[in-house]
Amino acid sequence: MNDFQAVVDLAITKAPNHAAQIRHLQFDVEITEKGRFDRFPYVGKQRLQKLEGIKIGQWYGKQTNSHVYLGAMNQMIHHVKSVQGNQIKYPRPTLFFWSDFYQDFVGTQCVSPLNFHARSYYQYTFKQTFQLQGQAVYQFTVTPKMKTDRLFSGILTLSQEGMFVGFDGSVESDAIDYRIHIQNQYKYESWLPRIANFNVRGGVLGITGEYEIEENVQGEIQFWQPRVHEFENSNKINEVLNISERAFDETYVSQLLANLHQGLIRKWKQRPQSALQAVDSVIIEPVQQKQALHSAFFPAPLDSSSIAYFDTLRKSPFRLDQLIFSKSFYFGKKRADFYPFEIYYKSPVFDSNFNTVEGFVSNAALVFRKRWARYHWLETEVLGRRSFGLNRNTGYIKLRYKTENFDISASQGDYVAQYNPDNTISPEMNSLSTLLLKNNQMKIYRKQYWNISMLKRFSSRLFMKASAESAFRSQMDNSTGYHWVNYLNRTFSSNNPTNDESIKEGFDNHQSFITQFTLGFRPFLTQSYLNSTRQSDWGSSPLIQIKYRAGWPEVFGSQVDFQMLEFSYVQNLALSPWVKSGFILNSGTFFGRSPEYFLDYKHFNGGLNLIQTGDMLASHRLVGYYQNFTSGANQRLNVNHYAYSTSGTYLEALSQFQFSNLWLKPILGTKKAYVKELLIANAVYLPKQKLFYQELGYGLDGVIKVLRLEAIANFSNGQFNYIGFRVNINSRIRIGNIPE
Known part of the structure; x- marks a missing residue:
């Protein structure tokens, strides 16, 4: 094909069709991810070390080995075979996501180089053509036409039919820098995933850090025929409705890393142009087979104590100085993520203020909780309020029952x-x-x-x-x-x-x-x-x-x-x-x-x-x-x-x-x-x-x-x-x- 720009036009025009034709596959994948903080405010640094086991400069990560059954690019079954933490005590599995540019917007609301109006945003300069796995591919240098974030810069590789083959480049979104390497492989007359690496760097409010995730497809990609009702919605649907409450309960580091991950994959997972609802089914083997950690991906620890445990329910011996700050005291045998009994002490130190009616006032309270699950409890709260200006004591008693x-x-x-x-x-x-x-x-x-x-x-x-x-x-x-x-x-x-x-x-x-x-x-x-x-x-x-x-x-x-x-x-x-x-x-x-x-x-x-x-x-x-x-x-x-x-x-x-x-x-x-x-x-x-x-x-x-x-x-x-x-x-x- 002599008119190389026609390859770009074909890729832009055919992007939705190319996405739709990728169906019914299965493959093994190894997903490794890690994150670290380079800088953190002093007060927060002490809290990280004491409560979450986080040290500045230490890499924390995990490796997930899964077998993925793909119905469509946003409909998958993840059979998790192994999850291992690197300096993390309680790792959770990371799910595979299909990274490509077939959508108009990808990742954190960034404009895809194959967006339907991509030529309004990008300049495509032909770089070279060569053979890859016996197929002719074409490389273009992608340059934004305007100076702003959320536009990609780098080398885009396309097949002669306009399919997405790979990308090496970067994009900036909200002062976060994403460096991306994607390389697909030719199989079944399509270009299917082989390796994808995302390196994320940036900072906010004086906190800087780095996050990296890599997906490696291992072995042969094979066809898979799903059953008729494989991706139909379950008859028993659950919903997580207490969103704000759960976000508040997350430890700082786990919440921050989760936000980075979710922000990265949100648009790739949803694929609104596909007209298919995004479905992820997760099966975790009860007896997991240990896989060797990707040693080249995970650097050596700073020291043996740098273990992140993300435990918000740690018990500690009672000390008088604990009465200065608000604190929860737990009782009974710990379940998966809660204790059955809790006494929460609200300290007057951080609930004291001044107004022209009462003068200086101070509040203190005790909350008694009986839990049946993390967000299912019965509590009694007794609060007292002291107005020093009026020399008056007031307060209330409250009984509360809640579920999700x-x-x-x-x-x-x-x-x-x-x-x-x-x-x-x-x-x-x-x-x-x-x-x-x-x-x-x-x-x-x-x-x-x-x-x-x-x-x-x-x-x-x-x-x-x-x-x-x-x-x-x-x-x-x-x-x-x-x-x-x-x-x-x-x-x-x-x-x-x-x-x-x-x-x-x-x-x-x-x-x-x-x-x-x-x-x-x-x-x-x-x-x-x-x-x-x-x-x-x-x-x-x-x-x-x-x-x-x-x-x-x-x-x-x-x-x-x-x-x-x-x-x-x-x-x-x-x-x-x-x-x-x-x-x-x-x-x-x-x-x-x-x-x-x-x-x-x-x-x-x-x-x-x-x-x-x-x-x-x-x-x-x-x-x-x-x-x-x-x-x-x-x-x-x-x-x-x-x-x-x-x-x-x-x-x-x-x-x-x-x-x-x-x-x-x-x-x-x-x-x-x-x-x-x-x-x-x-x-x-x-x-x-x-x-x-x-x-x-x-x-x-x-x-x-x-x-x-x-x-x-x-x-x-x-x-x-x-x-x-x-x-x-x-x-x-x-x-x-x-x-x-």
Whole structure:
């Protein structure tokens, strides 16, 4: 073929067909993977060594030997024959994944050189042609047409028919560098896998490291005829629904390595263009045959003590200094991943703060748990709260029963509550702003209450939350003007906020009975299967929620009377490999009677403090709880944190777009992939206040790797107010909405 560029065009055009024709194969494969940390913050370094057995510079890895039965490129049965750890005490098997460029996007949302629009992204320069296994193959140098991440650079090898033969090169994604070597073999008139190696290097938040995985197909690849129902979904489907809880329970190293692995293979495994659901069935031999470790792949250990055990349930003898920190004490015979009995001690050292109502406060608690499985337990929590300023002791007792998909609790006590219980202000951040900036954002009241709450996850697509609470609610006032810095000679604001709709400061003590019901639904969720476990791609569907909240008069002596209905739409998605977006739409109204007490108004989620560590999408930047750096006279004022709280109809829209390159970054010559540009647009419409409030902003995310800088302009009914500047902690838009 004289026109070498025609080979590239043929490969691009035929990519889906070439992927579809690879079916019904079986082969042996050896998968080796390893990872190490080159640099780690000092405090984290000590924790790694003490709790997880991790040493900086030491390689930790494992080797998996399996026989793979392939129905399609994303449908496999893995017969695991052996799993061995290299400096890891409890290794888990690594599953084979088929690496190629037949999809439009591969790996961590990178543009494949065989993408249908690949010629818009890449330049292909013919390098050479030669014979490989008796077949003519063609090599091309692939060069990106633009300077950005998520585009491959390297040598692409194609067959005369346009099939993928191999690749040697690299790609950068989110400041992580991937070096890739793939070499296929010719068999059955197709090019099938022989060896694939991925070397990953990078860092985040002062942590740097390296990860490598290599797949070697061993022996002959043979045909295999699956049974008719081999890859049909099991009649008994399980789902892992407590995603956030499991991620929190992971040790740091195992979680980080798992994220690297999953990020690498996610798109290769799913193959949305194949129209086939991804299915992985895993069979582990009960008596494994030991295979020789790939000695050339695993370097010698630093010393004999560098063994990673990833054990979060280690017992240690009791010492008095353990009471300084929160700690779990385990009892009974250890099962696979849990002890049947646990006493969890919550230390007051890290649950102490300051507010202008109670002064300095401290919380301490004991939690008694009986477990039947890792995420199936019954617990009793007893918490005490000491207000040193008021010389008052309060607290509560709570009984809770939970499984992976069901959670019910009942509590009773005398405690404080914030005006917005759905998205509370951090007491620790409020302490800092109060003591250093004389800005007491957190507003609280006292409640003597009982509460019943329930969460039921029916599936990944559907969940329900419900609660009922009876409380005697009492007004609380500022009791101290204590501060560390007399910032701008400010005066502390009242603990009883007002606005144009509610001009009366404070409220009469009263009894309330309030119920709330929330239904959440993800209608378009994409799913795959691992054995009989269904796994979800959380970014594939919006989250739609309907919330009904009501105060019931005369029930348990209640004096509140209102009804509220709210509709919410949440969608985080990638518009392209270089543009991510997030949207939140909230619309609601009160019907029947509007709430009499300001506590029961709809309160909006304001931007967090001068330093923000939470979800940066779920808030207005300059409205709400926290004071920001602002221009002009407004800098000297305390923002009315509840200025837009309403007892009427409301419409709220929050949006954010994250770009790899937009305006300022190219002008400044900042090429670092971890620096992203942000566009922010927020709005709220309140007919009862005749207000249309808007925010437009620009930001840089990832400055000095850990900071996010924002400049936000706000407008009221089209009139410019002021510009606010914010310094926040780097926080990427997470693609996907984790279930409740």
